[in-house]
Amino acid sequence: MQRAVLNKTVRExxxxxxxxxxxxxxxxxxxxxRWTEKEQTQAEVETFIMDQVYLSLPESPYTPQEKADVAxxxx
Numbered sequence: 001m002q003r004a005v006l007n008k009t010v011r012e013x014x015x016x017x018x019x020x021x022x023x024x025x026x027x028x029x030x031x032x033x034r035w036t037e038k039e040q041t042q043a044e045v046e047t048f049i050m051d052q053v054y055l056s057l058p059e060s061p062y063t064p065q066e067k068a069d070v071a072x073x074x075x
Contacts, residue, residue, distance in 0.1 A: 010058055017056040021074065024052055049074050 006014070028048055035041040053071040054064075062070075 006061065013056070013058060017053075020056060021049070021052050025049060025074075046071075 025045070025048070029035050029045060032041055035045060050068070050071040053067050053074065057067055057070065
């Protein structure tokens, strides 16, 4: 699979995405008590991660499937 050449702005956005995601996830889970033990809370965190990945990664060069794959790796 051949990737498009990324301009500097897109590269920086891609590099910043995991930093922002980590900070956001930590902010979401910080007030939650034993969130990993509750299915509903786990699902909410997973949905949050998926939403953040879709919002932060640019549509080009990432396909929706690649974004879903990345979100699964994070979860």
